[in-house]
Amino acid sequence: MARKNWWKALSVLLLLYVFIAGLTVPLTPGITTVSPSSVRTGESFTLEATGYNSRYTQGGPIRAWLKMDDEHALAAESVEVAGDRKVKAFFRMPEYLPVDRKVQDFTLVLDSEVDGASILPSAVFVTQDSIDPEMGQKAWTNSPVAQLHEHWTMTYPFRNILGETIRNTYFHVPMWFAMLFIFIASVVYSVRYLRKGDLGNDNKAEAYTRVGILFGLMGLGTGAIWAKNTWGAYWSGDVKQNMTAIALLIYFAYFVLRAVFEDPEKKARISAVYNIFAFSTLIPLIYVIPRLTDSLHPGSGGNPAFGSQDLDNTMRMVFYPAVIGWTLLGFWIANLLYRMEKIQLWLMER
Amino acid sequence: MNIFKEIGFLLHKDLRLEFRSSYAISGILLYVFSTIFIVYISFRKVQPDVWNALFWIIILFASVSAVVKSFVQENSARQLYYYSLANPVSVILSKILYNIILLLLLSLLTWLGFSFVAGNPVKDTAQFFLALLLGSVGFSITFTFISAISSKAENNATLMAILSFPLIIPILLTLIKLSANALRLMQDTGVQKDIFILLSIDLLLVGLAMVLFPFLWKD
Known part of the structure; x- marks a missing residue:
């Protein structure tokens, strides 16, 4: 019993871990908004940044930079803390920038001892x-972003649009992995039916x-809910x-095809053939075509999927167990469905 | 008997049957021309992007009705006779080849007819022709196989539509993209990639059809 059903217990344990870890572990401190969000050259201004999960009042001085690219960064002249979630940084923007663009975006980098570094791109x-890049180059006093406090904590990355919804990675994404594994299992049973011809295999294929x-x-x-919160609509085509x-x-x-046939042998044979055929058209449908077209999803239109931007090591610790847990749960449900079907057949025959 | 010879014989038989009755081709042509005429009357002036979409929709429906009778036009006793003589793989391959010829003819005539009433917005004729060719091949493989499945059921025309429309969408979308490029509705640098996708889907499906058909035909 225990030797045969260990995987069911494993699925429950993994999913418990996924729910607890996935929903309770906090996000890394981040920056949600800044004001003002646009300035002119030659201005001195106080940048007010709003933090998320941040503890600015604790632990040492806070340093701030506006970073243009890897070679050019501007340090704040002074940083004033106005509460755990608010910080005010004073910057002096030079008269000219070392670029020949009219509008240039700067990334805000904040660093403190407790929170580590947090970044807001295009802040x-x-x-x-x-425009005079040469003048800009001369006037630029570079103060490189250095000596950041990097220490590993058990947190999920803070992404500006995602926010707390990043936790949906453990529910939305594993559904697709689990679906694929379950459909593969279904195809395996269909192939087995065609080779061996046992009606049990067909019932299993149907259950899967x-x-x-x-x-x-x-x-x-789960995707639609996530899309509503990040892209703004449940269905964005x-x-x-x-x-x-x-x-x-x-x-x-x-x-529908299964419902057409009366004879169980014929139903099993033809639906097994269709199942195999349908599964192979599924692969270009879900995994090839979306990668070649522009999409809002990561992993499409040249965006990297599962790069360090989407899934860091802390998230991996929950994500992979989630994939295994959901898949096993799916197999368990299919198993129950198949056994229910078998009992129904047995009752009908009596 | 050699498999190629077998396919040749079966293809020859199908073509002879068609020429003798010319029921299928004339029925389908009538269907296509009435559809084109209805489209023309309801639209009058057809913009190139609408032209592209309508063209492929006409082809899609005409192809389904052209292919649906692949396995039901001859009675089941004669089917059994073919199967006892020939290899099932050559039966399905000859049907696929026959339907490729039929659908290519059909799409060329649709192009002709549609251009006659609604104008011809095709800028890159070679590429559009390539799209038609690849389309005929993809449609023929998918629809022939699905018609083999649905011929096992009583009410096979409805089943054919239900089963084949979702399956054809990846091919259809890629084709529409390819032909939109031939109409210069969009500038696409990835034409080779599209052609490669279509060819690989076709290859995959033809392989599957060859493997799975022997399980289908025997009753």
């Missing part, structure tokens, strides 16, 4: 009154397909959303 836009569809719908649902909807149509058709 401030600087408009040049007159059902659960795969369930996971697909859950993936769409993103290529991955559309392709997934089509993929689900393909699998709904599988059940």
